Amino acid sequence: MSERTIRIGLAGLGTVGGGVAKLLDRHRDLLAQRCGARLEVGAVFARDRAKRRDLPLAGVRWHESPEALASDPQVDVVVELIGGSDGVARTLVEAALRVGKPVVTANKALIAHHGTALARLAEASKTTLSFEASVAGGIPTIKALREGLAGNRIGAVHGILNGTCNYILTEMQEGVRAGKPREFADVLAESQRLGYAEADPTMDIDGHDAAHKLAILTSVAFGCAVDLKSVHVEGIRHISAVDIEYAMTLGYRIKLLCVSRSAAGGILQRVHPAMVSERSPIAHVDGVFNAVVTQGDFVGPSVFEGRGAGEGPTASAVVADLVDLARGLRVPCFGVPVDRLTTLPPVPMAHHVGAYYIRLMVVDRPGVIADVAACLRDEQVSVESMLQRSRNPGEAVPVVLTTHDASEASLTRALATIARLGTVLEPPRMIRIESL
Numbered sequence: 474m475s476e477r478t479i480r481i482g483l484a485g486l487g488t489v490g491g492g493v494a495k496l497l498d499r500h501r502d503l504l505a506q507r508c509g510a511r512l513e514v515g516a517v518f519a520r521d522r523a524k525r526r527d528l529p530l531a532g533v534r535w536h537e538s539p540e541a542l543a544s545d546p547q548v549d550v551v552v553e554l555i556g557g558s559d560g561v562a563r564t565l566v567e568a569a570l571r572v573g574k575p576v577v578t579a580n581k582a583l584i585a586h587h588g589t590a591l592a593r594l595a596e597a598s599k600t601t602l603s604f605e606a607s608v609a610g611g612i613p614t615i616k617a618l619r620e621g622l623a624g625n626r627i628g629a630v631h632g633i634l635n636g637t638c639n640y641i642l643t644e645m646q647e648g649v650r651a652g653k654p655r656e657f658a659d660v661l662a663e664s665q666r667l668g669y670a671e672a673d674p675t676m677d678i679d680g681h682d683a684a685h686k687l688a689i690l691t692s693v694a695f696g697c698a699v700d701l702k703s704v705h706v707e708g709i710r711h712i713s714a715v716d717i718e719y720a721m722t723l724g725y726r727i728k729l730l731c732v733s734r735s736a737a738g739g740i741l742q743r744v745h746p747a748m749v750s751e752r753s754p755i756a757h758v759d760g761v762f763n764a765v766v767t768q769g770d771f772v773g774p775s776v777f778e779g780r781g782a783g784e785g786p787t788a789s790a791v792v793a794d795l796v797d798l799a800r801g802l803r804v805p806c807f808g809v810p811v812d813r814l815t816t817l818p819p820v821p822m823a824h825h826v827g828a829y830y831i832r833l834m835v836v837d838r839p840g841v842i843a844d845v846a847a848c849l850r851d852e853q854v855s856v857e858s859m860l861q862r863s864r865n866p867g868e869a870v871p872v873v874l875t876t877h878d879a880s881e882a883s884l885t886r887a888l889a890t891i892a893r894l895g896t897v898l899e900p901p902r903m904i905r906i907e908s909l
């Protein structure tokens with residue numbers, strides 16, 4: 474019996490597109506056995522036709538526009554691996570869905586910005602939109618939440634979703650451990666030289682890439698429309714070696730944490746550096762690795778860890794979506810049909826309640842700590858511990874405080890008052906302490 478062939482239109486032949494071409498070539502027979510169909514790249518589209526690529530794409534048709542690839546009658550499924558929330562990638566995905574062709578993409582920016590509208594378009598055209606590779610690279614998080622955990626009500630999802638930030642924070646931690654503390658800018662520059670950080674690292678280090686991924690995960694976990702603009706986002710630029718050192722002294726590790734939690738009838742989505750207990754599983758997710766922890770009401774916590782980016786892991790996730798398609802597995806892309814997605818009211822960050830680490834640079838003289846404590850007391854923020862490394866009286870000295878649970882709004886007001894004290898020499902540094 475002759476096997477079916479599923480003809481792929483591959484757009485983008487960079488890191489991920491190249492990885493997909495290689496994986497499909499190397500596992501040609503294995504995939505045919507698993508799918509009962511051959512997965513073959515029939516046509517491609519990228520920016521520069523003359524570029525030397527060294528990919529197994531001999532004899533494959535080249536298209537000059539996204540529309541031409543989408544409308545090619547010899548293409549059964551479009552794989553978008555170009556990137557960007559708008560422009561060519563969006564044009565291609567919309568054109569393919571409009572003519573009823575399934576789309577597989579790794580593009581988190583596109584799904585975070587336009588996911589709900591694109592899912593609606595896919596449903597209207599009776600086709601599918603798949604984006605496993607858009608969150609946590611090779612870790613099958615979307616599938617786990619949407620299918621493996623479908624029997625549970627999900628209370629919270631948290632994780633480490635940006636490998637660049639995790640690499641930088643891990644290197645800073647290793648520097649402290651080795652007695653050679655390194656500052657953020659130094660480690661970032663080295664990460665760029667090694668290719669772990671982009672030439673323009675803004676999307677990664679300011680938390681926006683992680684926010685895209687969290688917004689997508691939130692939608693799948695809670696069955697709500699993707700709501701990127703409600704994600705509270707802070708990056709890791711202000712983390713210094715001294716904070717890493719104090720965190721380790723206090724039994725914590727600093728991570729760029731992504732958290733989505735249902736609260737007070739709404740949902741709070743946040744991306745920010747956080748201190749997590751050195752005993753939590755997430756504290757040991759180091760380097761470029763990602764992790765996602767889900768909390769289901771029947772299953773309890775589930776931990777997923779693996780490589781969150783790179784040619785191989787991301788291609789693995791893209792091809793998993795292609796295999797689902799070939800097997801005829803169809804599920805609503807966010808777990809429920811678009812008209813049943815809810816719109817959960819966003820809970821503002823000011824309503825967050827948790828513990829805090831505060832680092833101050835103060836003049837070492839009597840009464841300074843009492844003044845700081847009074848500012849906290851006036852906002853009902855209670856101090857749990859204090860660390861002060863004394864120097865000579867009259868000199869600047871760092872003071873570190875940790876608090877019991879307090880509301881973010883109260884803490885923010887207290888810090889504003891502390892910053893105005895004449896004895897506080899630098900703006901206070903605050904890092905949230907997360908009990909996971």
Ligand SMILES: NC(=O)c1ccc[n+]([C@@H]2O[C@H](COP(=O)([O-])OP(=O)(O)OC[C@H]3O[C@@H](n4cnc5c(N)ncnc54)[C@H](OP(=O)(O)O)[C@@H]3O)[C@@H](O)[C@H]2O)c1
Nearest residue numbers: 485486487488489519520521554555556579580782783787
């Ligand atoms: N890299 C990762 O580890 C990773 C992980 C998860 C998700 N993703 C996502 O996967 C997607 C692709 O990422 P990547 O790292 O593979 O990017 P990349 O290496 O920069 O490759 C981008 C590809 O898109 C093509 N392209 C760019 N602009 C184009 C345009 N205007 N018209 C036509 N083609 C254009 C490029 O063509 P030329 O080759 O001709 O320049 C290139 O082949 C992005 O959405 C990214 O967020 C990446």
